[in-house]
Amino acid sequence: MDTVLDIAILGLLMDRDHHGYEIRTQLRDRLGVWANVSFGSIYPALARLERLGLVEAVAVADARTLSSLSTGSLSGERAALRSRRTSSGLGRRGRKVYSITERGRAEFVAMLANPATVDDSKNFSLRMALARYLTPPRRVALLERRRADLVERLDEVRAGSNNELLDEYARGVMDHAAKGVELDLAWIDNLLTAERSNQQSLAHEAT
Amino acid sequence: MDTVLDIAILGLLMDRDHHGYEIRTQLRDRLGVWANVSFGSIYPALARLERLGLVEAVAVADARTLSSLSTGSLSGERAALRSRRTSSGLGRRGRKVYSITERGRAEFVAMLANPATVDDSKNFSLRMALARYLTPPRRVALLERRRADLVERLDEVRAGSNNELLDEYARGVMDHAAKGVELDLAWIDNLLTAERSNQQSLAHEAT
DNA sequence: GTCATCATGTAAGCCGTTACATGATTGC
DNA sequence: GCAATCATGTAACGGCTTACATGATGAC
16 A cells, blocks of 8 residues: 555645546656656556545546646535546546545545655655645654655765775765765755744744 | 676676675675665576576685685686586585676676666666776766766756746755756766776877 | 547566575574 | 574565557547
């Protein structure tokens, strides 16, 4: 359960309804992590999420109109879609449009906030791209977890780049890796200070 | 055939003989790309490489002495090992020490030079860590291939970081990704100029 | 009417993981 | 003698890919 793709798909559906084919491009354009996930991953994932009751297929009145209807009152749009729900969910053109359920929303936020799986950079980037769905404390928790991982990793690669036994090329790779981790760390630290000053200004307003 | 792990293992064996258990730590310390590859990957990989005739098990006279015998005359060491080759390859303590074959050496260099699979960062880092086994032109070819990929990728993430439709967090991720790619590009460019000035100085010496 | 694109799905396979099973060697 | 560690292997499974199979829609 808790896979990267699941989170990504649910994250897209938090914003608005999508059909499978569309999810691929959205994954690239809005979450930017991968270069085109294959349909062989997307369709089975959607089927599984539907079985779990986290998403459901909805009927589409007019597909063209719907897909341009990305903004506007979120709750109003959701209510409208719920009213034209069917068992098949197949629009007149064979497109199967999915909507996230209430349970799906709850599960999504829980998955997103789970700090256990921020280990690799892709996982973390995806979560940050969806960070607006997290409460400030959850965001900070994720950032701090990631920071700790990076500090550990930095020690490892620095040891490598100082290892005299390694040849020029291997050491160069380690050295570059260290620079990459340093860049990541600087980013995290920026985000953390932004997060904290934001919380402070909110606290200030409240006085 | 041509998997990352195969190249990594053959790369380690180019330097000196290893047994499976040892390969895991070497992978971390000398090629630095992963945090501990599992034995469930390493042993089957070695078995496969042996079936393919790219590596072979060698008998160990004294395991302790051998493992500290990492430097010195390479050809001499190789000849000595070849002379105590057995069918089992099991030393008295159950360690199975592998040696790369001539065919293995040839295959390794071919795999390493193959530019088709420099697409992801791990693959490329591994190849650079082993770059001393490549001829200068091969190294340049790999670097240029990687450079082209990165330029393409940079366009994508820059498009994302300039996309007004994305929220603050998603744009931040894209922006950071762009900085990462820029860092990679700068590294590649450094390596390329170093490679070229080196070739020039060699050409100069030849005059 | 036919071609490109949109659209959904299944099957096989790849490459890696964790969990399990087993045993030798060394240090205390 | 007993624990830690070194050492090798198998089995099951996970998540993703490519290749395959199918069909609707829109542009010309």
